[in-house]
Amino acid sequence: MADPTAFQFDLPRDRNWPRIPITERIHETAWAAAGSCSSLRHAPPEEAIRVMVIHATAGSSTAGAVSVMEEGRASFHWIIPGKDEKAHGGHVWATCPERLAAWHVRRSCAHPDICSGATNLNRLSLGIEIVNRQDGKDPFSPWQIEATAEMVCYAAGKYPNLAHVVSHARLDPDRRTDPGANFPWAEFRSLVLD
Numbered sequence: 001m002a003d004p005t006a007f008q009f010d011l012p013r014d015r016n017w018p019r020i021p022i023t024e025r026i027h028e029t030a031w032a033a034a035g036s037c038s039s040l041r042h043a044p045p046e047e048a049i050r051v052m053v054i055h056a057t058a059g060s061s062t063a064g065a066v067s068v069m070e071e072g073r074a075s076f077h078w079i080i081p082g083k084d085e086k087a088h089g090g091h092v093w094a095t096c097p098e099r100l101a102a103w104h105v106r107r108s109c110a111h112p113d114i115c116s117g118a119t120n121l122n123r124l125s126l127g128i129e130i131v132n133r134q135d136g137k138d139p140f141s142p143w144q145i146e147a148t149a150e151m152v153c154y155a156a157g158k159y160p161n162l163a164h165v166v167s168h169a170r171l172d173p174d175r176r177t178d179p180g181a182n183f184p185w186a187e188f189r190s191l192v193l194d
């Protein structure tokens, strides 16, 4: 089994990333909640964004993950619907404006290979949630992996300083394992880089 705390790759910045528009729709409930569970970045997003963090919901639905935003406890920029949801195979939900720092990584978390060990990574990152029970038995669908890779390529084309793609588990190994050992990181990495 793969070790999710090792999931990371860096983006070559000398590449012309295609500016492909992603198939996203605004999730109205999440979008409305985002203002009360996000912070201002300290620089414009084109300058600030350096990290893309990959999460899994440890639940079975978009609605379940969005309820965390409605409660004001945490937030993320996009969510990739699960296999049993209507939007699966169709589009990704945008849940928080990219210009805002969503609350998806604990403030004290850091890793020496990510932005020289900086903390407060929410200010420097974008967060993607993938709907998955994360029980080791629920497989990610090929579409979810493709959609996640597409999001990374989209962001790489839009944000010139985006350098690191990393699991939540790598940033918070004592408390988090997402996106989990059965997330096909190597396959995901080649979809982005090859």
Ligand SMILES: [Zn+2]
Binding pocket: 054, 055, 056, 104, 168, 176, 178
């Ligand atoms: Zn997470």
